[in-house]
Amino acid sequence: MIEDSALDEPGRALQRLDRAEALRLLAGTPVGRVVFTRHALPAIRPVNHLVETDGSIIVRTRLAASLTTAVRGNSGVVVAYEADEIDPVRRVGWSVVVTGIARPVTEPDRVARYERLLRPWVDKVVDTVIAIDPTIVSGIRLVDKTEMDEVDLRK
Amino acid sequence: MIEDSALDEPGRALQRLDRAEALRLLAGTPVGRVVFTRHALPAIRPVNHLVETDGSIIVRTRLAASLTTAVRGNSGVVVAYEADEIDPVRRVGWSVVVTGIARPVTEPDRVARYERLLRPWVDKVVDTVIAIDPTIVSGIRLVDKTEMDEVDLRK
Numbered sequence: 001m002i003e004d005s006a007l008d009e010p011g012r013a014l015q016r017l018d019r020a021e022a023l024r025l026l027a028g029t030p031v032g033r034v035v036f037t038r039h040a041l042p043a044i045r046p047v048n049h050l051v052e053t054d055g056s057i058i059v060r061t062r063l064a065a066s067l068t069t070a071v072r073g074n075s076g077v078v079v080a081y082e083a084d085e086i087d088p089v090r091r092v093g094w095s096v097v098v099t100g101i102a103r104p105v106t107e108p109d110r111v112a113r114y115e116r117l118l119r120p121w122v123d124k125v126v127d128t129v130i131a132i133d134p135t136i137v138s139g140i141r142l143v144d145k146t147e148m149d150e151v152d153l154r155k
Numbered sequence: 156m157i158e159d160s161a162l163d164e165p166g167r168a169l170q171r172l173d174r175a176e177a178l179r180l181l182a183g184t185p186v187g188r189v190v191f192t193r194h195a196l197p198a199i200r201p202v203n204h205l206v207e208t209d210g211s212i213i214v215r216t217r218l219a220a221s222l223t224t225a226v227r228g229n230s231g232v233v234v235a236y237e238a239d240e241i242d243p244v245r246r247v248g249w250s251v252v253v254t255g256i257a258r259p260v261t262e263p264d265r266v267a268r269y270e271r272l273l274r275p276w277v278d279k280v281v282d283t284v285i286a287i288d289p290t291i292v293s294g295i296r297l298v299d300k301t302e303m304d305e306v307d308l309r310k
Binding site: 031035037042045048078079080082086088097 | 184185186188190191192196197198199200201203233234235237239241243252254
């Protein structure tokens, strides 16, 4: 879907990604950013992730104590998870945001599997495996209108 | 400053960046992510930015209506702004987060200057120039301990 009102002078168009495409792009990049609220302030931290077949985002990190406490409770906590690949020179790329409840993974088999697959970069000592429900998945792609036209012509 | 407890198996160390270095890195990269609260949920969107000499982060975008409304009021709204450059293969890089009040820029001269310097990528029609106060500036750098030792030897 192209939003006409979002067309820009340099010839860029904004396309909304569907859920499947957004999750596919997210799964194909190793790094993203978990966004949460800490002491009533917006907070963000980059982490590595994997995407499960049901779309859950799995991260393993030493999150802020307030988030970890909330996540370890039964209630969970709503977070956003973002990844993007943007070329600032060509001004093309994509961004995906998943919003949903973050909960700790507690089943020993799953924890062991994720600890094997997701190697933390620094936070070796105290970390938690967290699964983020993909309740809302949104994504955009910035495309060069010229290239887009070329794609259309090939159809 | 090296945090001993944060040393990782693959030989990475976490260094905290001081404010000046963090703002210098932020100024040297064109793209970041503004983090805010929308309908009580964490929200994030990538934008391009510039950093003023006083450390204010200037962005120009069509923000979510709720943020724009809050920003246009006199109160401003607290946001976080993040940028990073992380090499997922070598597992080195940096991340900087600025937290502070976002307010609209209203002085016509400044608006005109920022509109000249900051070309929006897509949101041509409805956008606002926003300045984020750098109240809290934090940053980390992931370094390869081997390379760090080499630097130390040269001292």
